[in-house]
């Protein structure tokens with residue numbers, strides 16, 4: 757899977773070179789291209805932003821440099837061109853799964869007060885928000901999207917752990933333990949060292965249900981509506997008083 761990121765601050769993406777995504781890039785499973793929008797600013801001062809028409813505080817990103825950058829990356833193809841923005845559709849695990857089916861994503865990171873509307877209208881195909889808050893730029897949001905999507909690409913991390921993780925199938929995760937068996941007087945639940953794999957799976961499923969009930973009852977209701985809870989789940993939840 758290919759990601760191309762357009763930004764005024766390519767250096768902000770250095771951490772992706774250190775993360776699990778580094779190995780995936782080396783393995784060729786994913787590729788991340790970084791493009792500095794300012795490289796397409798043609799004037800002597802390489803201006804990528806300007807004062808807003810109508811007055812007001814802050815600066816607006818100019819349409820021409822950004823449009824030239826997008827067109828240079830996209831060329832004749834038509835990959836989704838996604839703007840990270842507080843006005844975008846909410847980014848969720850479901851949306852991450854949807855985007856992970858794409859062979860290529862182009863992510864546009866704005867700065868200042870945002871983009872000139874005319875480049876938004878003509879070249880941005882989708883807007884995504886990682887949450888209802890405003891950041892100084894789209895870069896951190898882009899890193900969140902790249903991380904959450906890339907990890908779903910086959911081969912980036914081991915496929916097993918994706919199956920039962922939080923939000924992937926409507927429930928939160930089960931608790932994790934590793935050595936030592938007792939740590940500061942706290943023992944690992946005996947079932948996990950019993951060797952009964954069927955019982956372990958049942959315990960883990962029940963823990964996911966119980967934790968989702970306690971922490972995110974909204975998710976549990978949605979899981980029920982979506983038919984993600986089987987009769988054993990519902991019987992256990994009834995025992996818990998749900």
Ligand SMILES: NC(=O)c1ccc(N[C@@H]2CC[C@@H](O)C2)nc1
Pocket residue numbers: 840841842865866867868869870871884885886887888889890891892893894897
């Ligand atoms: N919640 C989010 O995903 C988000 C994304 C971008 C952002 N800020 C940039 C700066 C200018 C404009 O392009 C948008 N803030 C919040």
